[in-house]
Amino acid sequence: MSDGALDDLFILDLSHGLAAAYCTKWFADLGANVVMVEPADKGASIRDIGPFKNDEPNQETGASHLYLNGGKKSISLSFKNEEGKSLLKQLIAKADILVEDEAPGRLGNLGLGFEDLSAINNRLIYLSITPFGQTGPYRDYPATELTLAAFSGTLAVRAISGENPICMGGYQGMYIGGRIAFLSAMGALLQRDITEAGQHVDVSLQEAIAGNDMAAPTTYSYNGIAQVPPPSANARGRGGAGRYPCKDGFVDVLPGIGGLKKLAAMLGDPELAQHELFKNHALRAEKAEEFDAEFMEPFFSTRTRAEIVEAAQAKGMPFSYVLTPDELPSEPHLVERGFFVDIEHPVAGKVTVPGSPARLTETPPKTGIAPQAGESNEAVLSEVLGIDDLSSLENQGAL
Structure with missing residues (x-):
């Protein structure tokens, strides 16, 4: 039994949002070496998403960070510093996949776009996850979970007849997008095995959500009927449903x-x-x-x-x-399957997080501990680039 199904992959995660973090969580759970590359001055934005332990804001104890970044490493790097950018490019030369969720064109303006980096590493899979994709009239629009639910059509079909539309709770759209991104990157890796060349993978969260459970556009295309939910959908019971x-x-x-x-x-x-x-x-x-x-x-x-x-x-x-969140960890079926996992975090203490929904008999997924910001600087730079003394890089503001 090997350590993990994807333990030969090296992935750089430059992202800040939930969709990309969920994507790279799949890679980490399956054994890939996932390194979060975080801004040296403030850490990745996902660390600022609550709730926090004891309701006290702390970048190391946010629930989303503890769950989605488990099993990853973290280095702190300044992209705007030339030495920091040089270090990043050296890491990219060794990477299999780079994941980013910046606004379209932003990394390109820093000399870190797909064309720039594929010149350094022509096997690189460059995975971009944005609200509306890299092209189109909405490409520069900012978006939230509610925005994406509305623009994807799912908000309308979850309306109660005669009442306002209802958005799904939590961040379901972001998680859908993260799964699509993971699958798309895996497809690009399989293609690379044939061609020896990487490619740019452009994931639109709007399209990922719209394609998730939307037979409605197809139905409309062949019978002209715009699908709307029955009065009982997503709501109080009525008429036996x-x-x-x-x-x-x-x-x-x-x-x-x-x-x-x-x-x-x-x-x-x-x-x-x-x-x-x-x-x-x-x-x-x-x-x-x-x-x-x-x-x-x-x-x-x-x-x-x-x-x-x-x-x-x-x-x-x-x-x-209808199970409530506090009931889930003790739900008998999930307990028997061992879905929830207790981890001991150095700052947050004991934390219960969801494990992997997939079971692999030979390479079982593992749920790891979320890293503290920049804790892996020495380990990653030594292991990947052979740099053992970080003092000069720190003095130059690269880390």
């Missing part, structure tokens, strides 16, 4: 194909399947409140989440109960 309160929380209800017969059986009376409100979808939608009051609420209000979900799953209906 959606989110219903129960004795100890909420259950997400979706009977599925042929599910109304199964739902009737679960409610305790298979004959209900012949009731007009079970048989007629349009009528059930029209009289949803009556349906819920008569059939759903009496059953759900007297049972726990687990009881309802187990009964539904036993009949082949994909119900789920």
Whole structure:
């Protein structure tokens, strides 16, 4: 069993944002030597994203940093200093992949664009992750999770009919973009095995999100219907689908194909399947409140989440109960699979973080500890470039 599936890769991570950090986390978990190259004066911006331990801002204890940068190394470098830029280029000459998420053209203005660096290392995979890609009229637009949800079309299809659109919680779009970036870089590496040449990989977060679960544009292209969600989508339960309160929380209800017969059986009376409100979808939608009051609420209000979900799953209906973040680490299925990992960080102390969702029998992913800013200066520069004395570089402002 080797150390990791990708332990022969050397990756330089010049990024600041969540999408790129999640991308390089996949590489680090799979054994690649991922080195964060952080500004010497302030560290990568991801370190400033809270929440922080004890609610005290500290670049070493931000939850996003502790999770996304686990297993990476960190060096501090000044890009604007000529000595620092020279060091970076020497590292790039040895690298397999460079990851960056600066505004299009910014690194090029510093002499660190793809054309500049491929002249130094023609095998380099140059991975750019930006809100709207390197080209197009929006390329220079700044964006947030909400901006990208709106521009990708996903906000509209998650609206409740007649109400304002709803954005997914957290940073789902950033994580989607990070996965697409990882897969794209892996594809470029496979191509490099054939051609011996690197390439520029341009990832647009807008396009990554739009392509994630969007059959809506395809549907519109062939039948002219703009997809909108039903009234129950992403919302309170209504007419036998959606989110219903129960004795100890909420259950997400979706009977599925042929599910109304199964739902009737679960409610305790298979004959209900012949009731007009079970048989007629349009009528059930029209009289949803009556349906819920008569059939759903009496059953759900007297049972726990687990009881309802187990009964539904036993009949082949994909119900789920709504877990809260504090419940996830003790959720029995995740506990048995060992998904969450406890790590001991030198500043943050004991921290529980999600592990890898992938299981590799011969090269299992490993969840590491997030580095302190610049802690790997000596180790990386010595190992990669053979530089053992950093004092002159520090005096010159390169580090």
